[in-house]
Amino acid sequence: MAARRILLGITGGIAAYKSAELVRLLKKAGCEVRVVMTAGAEAFVTPLTFQALSGEPVRTSLLDPEAEAGMGHIELAKWADQVVIAPASADFLARLTHGMADDLLTTVCCATEVPIAVAPAMNQAMWSNARTQRNIQLLQDDPQISIWGPDRGEQACGDNGPGRMLEPEALAERVLGASPQAAGGVLAGRRVVITAGPTREPIDPVRYITNHSSGKMGYAVAMAAALAGAEVVLVSGPVSLPAPRGVQVRGVTTAQEMLNTASAAVDEGCDIFIASAAVADYRPEQFVDQKIKKASDTMSLSLVRNPDTLATIAARDKPPFTVGFAAETTDVARYAADKMKRKKLNMIVANDVSIPGLGFSSDRNAVTVFWPGGSESIGPDSKQTIANRLMALIAEHISRTATV
Known part of the structure; x- marks a missing residue:
């Protein structure tokens, strides 16, 4: 598999810490990874973490004069082969559904022509909310967008149910597609x-x-x-x-x-x-071809x-x-x-x-x-x-x- 360019968007949620492992897996598989973080994401994990793992500067602001001098959001939108949002919060999904472009990540999503995958991550009640489900239905009808997850299980708040972000390994597998073998991986050719x-x-x-x-x-x-x-x-x-x-x-x-x-x-x-x-x-010394009947205590x-x-x-x-x-x-x-x-x-x-x-x-x-x-x-x-x-x-x- 030739190296792929993955733009990873990270939104506000406790699952943001798992995205660090996702970056590491994608890099190990030979992908180029650039990260865009929302303000909410920065409250959970620092941009420096993702810069160290990806080897690329992390973008956090739409109104960054230095980056926007070259129309940075358009450059990012054109650079990527695929956009992956993990975790994708309920707020982000709502804004993506309605075509908003009020921060760097939603603006890139509006500007890009490549596939966009979102990995929802939120409390089970938020996921089950009727408004969230209407937004999900609209996104599922969009041919450019794929919904990956969510998973079910215990959540950080103590609830149990649907809403957990898929594990980084499962997300990496989906990004890499049907043939995850990575050119340049540590076991390439083995x-x-x-x-x-x-x-x-x-x-x-x-x-x-x-x-x-x-x-x-x-x-x-x-x-x-x-x-x-x-x-x-x-x-x-x-x-x-x-x-x-x-x-x-x-x-x-x-x-x-x-x-x-x-x-x-x-x-x-x-x-x-x-x-x-x-x-x-x-193994049993002999296989009995008829069911053994209960005939004694031992x-x-x-x-x-x-x-x-x-x-x-x-x-x-x-x-x-x-x-x-x-x-x-x-x-x-x-x-x-x-x-x-x-x-x-x-x-x-x-x-x-x-x-x-x-x-x-x-x-x-x-x-x-x-x-x-x-x-x-x-x-x-x-x-x-x-x-x-x-x-x-x-x-x-x-x-x-x-x-x-």
């Missing part, structure tokens, strides 16, 4: 195979053995790899998650299927293999060991750069270091899944990444932010190995 989610080991036609993995971490890793420029194959166990845009997903159910599918994907070419799936260590189930996808890939004659995951409940560092050494991994990501609110099924995590001779702790933070940092670490280590 092919990455990732496993994610749980496996299910059948007992009979209605029962199976599984675990609590939601697949969220693995899917975040896949999205981060794509945003970093890689071609990504995601071998996924059964999860309830949408496929990351631009990522090839190959679905599996059992541990044996995961091994077979991952091995085939690696055979097709693989620079980096990341095993984030929570693969069942054991039942014995004989289990046999499953194949180890991570160890199998790492043991190849010419293995890819191999990264494992270790979900532990005690003595995390010792178990992770032992697993890395025993399976001959280049890197391992360890987390304590016993900590409430982190790990399985959560959108947040806290991990420590280990490699021979070093480590780095990341989080607590969103799984996507952790995944993004993991890609940077992997890229650093591959680059360092290539120059040795």
